[in-house]
Amino acid sequence: MTGFLFAQSATDQFTLDVIVRNLLLATRWTIALSAIAFIGGGAVGFLIMLFRISPNKILRYISAAYVEFFQGTPLILQLFLTFFGLSVLFNLNLSPWAAAAIALTTYTSAFLGDIWRGSVQAVPQGQWEAGTALGMTYFKQLKRVILPQAVRMSIPPTVGFAVQVIKGTSLASVIGFVELTRSASAISNVTFKPFLLFSIAAVIYFCLCFPLSVLSKQLEKRFATDG
Amino acid sequence: MTQFDSMGAIATADDSKDAVIVAQDVEKWYSNKFHVLQGVSLTVHRGEVVVVMGPSGSGKSTFIRTFNALEPYQKGSIEIDGIKLTPNMKNVEAVRREVGMVFQQFNLFPHLTVLQNVMLAPVEVRGWKKEQAKQVAGELLERVGILNQANKFPGQLSGGQQQRVAIARALAMQPKVMLFDEPTSALDPEMVSEVLDVMRTLAQSGMTMVCVTHEVGFARQVADRIVFMADGLIVEEGTPQEFFGNPKHDRTKQFLAQILH
């Protein structure tokens, strides 16, 4: 009975106003985690791309295996493996926050690395040859000739993948990281209004992702017509 | 490098032969199986224009691409302006700085303007100041007749104009020798002569040139020597008069019958 009373009063406490405010506060963590995953994943992904296109066979194989692993396993398992695995392996007491940041960074790096590899390899071989024939070193060719062309091609899919990262952060709730989804779930446990809570959460995710999707599609169109 | 250049020039000037390219018994296999170059030797002297002809697949491109190490080779030796290009050499940039190359597909950098295309290597590789590179690039673009298009992007130019820019880009590195790999094959017929004219002027200015081309008129007028390749070997070589007037080998006669109609 007391539980019921508590729930009753909780429902009164959690007016729509309060619910939305709480969810928006939690959204900050969704955004923060997405940003970290994207920045960290971008940095690691750049290295992965360099390895993938390297003339060195070993670097190519290692990076290919890395990409295959993170693309070929569910993100939710990667989160579990990071949270429990790293704690056991290195005897760390990893916070959900740190584990989520690490797992999403590696996940993002694999996908961005692969997207960027594709863009670099889409630059015609003749561009490398022209740079080589002019006496430019490998990295000069990459920096001055190849990457400027590859970046143009990679912007639309990169922005598109940002949407996947934002949605992916919702899975961090399973290891106890309190972001938008976890927060919606927690509040619905006390208010008994799961449909309302998850609907609002969905709207917030949509507001974050939709502009990026539109941007990605527009960039794609622009680059396609620019040639 | 500049010090080395002048030293190199003096050293080779003493040499009565004065050879810019010395290729000896060059052999190459593709993927350990296909014997694409089966022992090719060629010496190109300073100021000489050599035209390489031969049927498709005979190894012409492969051969001239060994001169700037775009293609590695497995046997023989190549020396470019006194610098040995050993089969497994790692730092080949020194040789590449002295060898300009013009490709069939132009390979201009599409994200850079015409002027930037020509300036890029002198700044990045030779370490020139932007101002100096810009001035030299301007002079070269004027020489190939494209100065008024300097601020356009390659995609806005015709094929003939793009190829002339590509020639200017290669010349900007002030190479000792220029390699041309079928520079007019990708062009519409009406644009062939504007590119050949630039090449002719370049030859008259004393540039050492190796040109893979099937332009008979150009070969007759400009070449000092014509080299005929078939199946990974040099089958015959001689002056244009000898080559077109009195070919010795059956392969050469066959080939000439085809290209001369």
Ligand SMILES: Nc1ncnc2c1ncn2[C@@H]1O[C@H](COP(=O)(O)OP(=O)(O)OP(=O)(O)O)[C@@H](O)[C@H]1O
């Ligand atoms: N990367 C490669 N791997 C395997 N074989 C190759 C490769 N590049 C060229 N070849 C083969 O080597 C042979 C010589 O090629 P190359 O391009 O040097 O001929 P070419 O005389 O320039 O012919 P074309 O007139 O068609 O340009 C051809 O049979 C070609 O198929």
Ligand SMILES: [Mg+2]
């Ligand atoms: Mg060829």
